[in-house]
Amino acid sequence: MSLLFPAPEPVLAPTSDGHLFPVRRLFCIGRNYAAHAREMGMDPDREAPFYFTKWAEAVVPSGTTICYPPLTSNLHYEAELVVAIGRGGRNIDPAQALSHVYGYATGLDMTRRDLQFEARDKGRPWDTGKNFEQAAPLGLIHPASETGHPTAGSIRLTVNGEVRQDGDLAEMIWPVADIIAYVSQAYRLEPGDLIYTGTPAGVGPVTPEDEIVVSIAGLSDTRITIGPRAES
Numbered sequence: 251m252s253l254l255f256p257a258p259e260p261v262l263a264p265t266s267d268g269h270l271f272p273v274r275r276l277f278c279i280g281r282n283y284a285a286h287a288r289e290m291g292m293d294p295d296r297e298a299p300f301y302f303t304k305w306a307e308a309v310v311p312s313g314t315t316i317c318y319p320p321l322t323s324n325l326h327y328e329a330e331l332v333v334a335i336g337r338g339g340r341n342i343d344p345a346q347a348l349s350h351v352y353g354y355a356t357g358l359d360m361t362r363r364d365l366q367f368e369a370r371d372k373g374r375p376w377d378t379g380k381n382f383e384q385a386a387p388l389g390l391i392h393p394a395s396e397t398g399h400p401t402a403g404s405i406r407l408t409v410n411g412e413v414r415q416d417g418d419l420a421e422m423i424w425p426v427a428d429i430i431a432y433v434s435q436a437y438r439l440e441p442g443d444l445i446y447t448g449t450p451a452g453v454g455p456v457t458p459e460d461e462i463v464v465s466i467a468g469l470s471d472t473r474i475t476i477g478p479r480a481e482s
């Protein structure tokens with residue numbers, strides 16, 4: 251039997267020690283920093299964790315110039331700590347959850363905010379607001395054996411050198427172990443899964459030619475330039 255057309259290339263994310271991490275799925279936690287939940291008009295005290303998903307092919311490496319996507323006039327950055335799962339499991343015990351982590355990276359949950367808000371306000375899915383080509387830039391993945399499991403430390407984003415987000419990982423409402431346990435109740439987590447853990451306050455728009463840099467203490471930066479509008 252022959253392939254009808256070429257199978258998609260695997261998405262391979264480089265690690266800080268020279269390996270390639272095959273990306274499987276993306277889970278993205280919403281409103282995981284209280285100040286950001288408030289800036290989205292929500293009450294951070296009343297919410298259980300929730301998440302949405304993106305395709306693996308939304309991942310692009312640091313250094314990419316990404317197209318300004320179609321159908322939006324309000325493309326936003328969201329700086330996030332990304333957890334790379336190295337060992338699968340279902341119904342993972344929070345006390346064991348960190349043993350499923352391969353490593354950590356900086357990343358961006360790029361968002362068509364106008365489409366996300368329209369969907370949110372109409373009770374529709376968030377897909378078009380969150381999941382689109384090049385919507386999940388990712389820095390080098392650092393093995394946890396090198397970095398440990400960060401629970402505090404600076405998470406910061408600049409646009410053209412100006413600080414726009416300046417938070418601390420300690421502000422996360424749901425820590426990494428709880429997030430892994432929670433997601434694994436609905437899906438068997440698999441090696442290659444990435445979890446984007448939510449963004450601190452200060453999200454905002456970018457326009458073509460802007461340069462975005464995400465920095466988290468102890469990890470490599472994610473550096474992205476916004477290119478021209480995508481061809482329709």
Ligand code: MN
Pocket residue numbers: 278279280328330359446448449
């Ligand atoms: Mn996000």
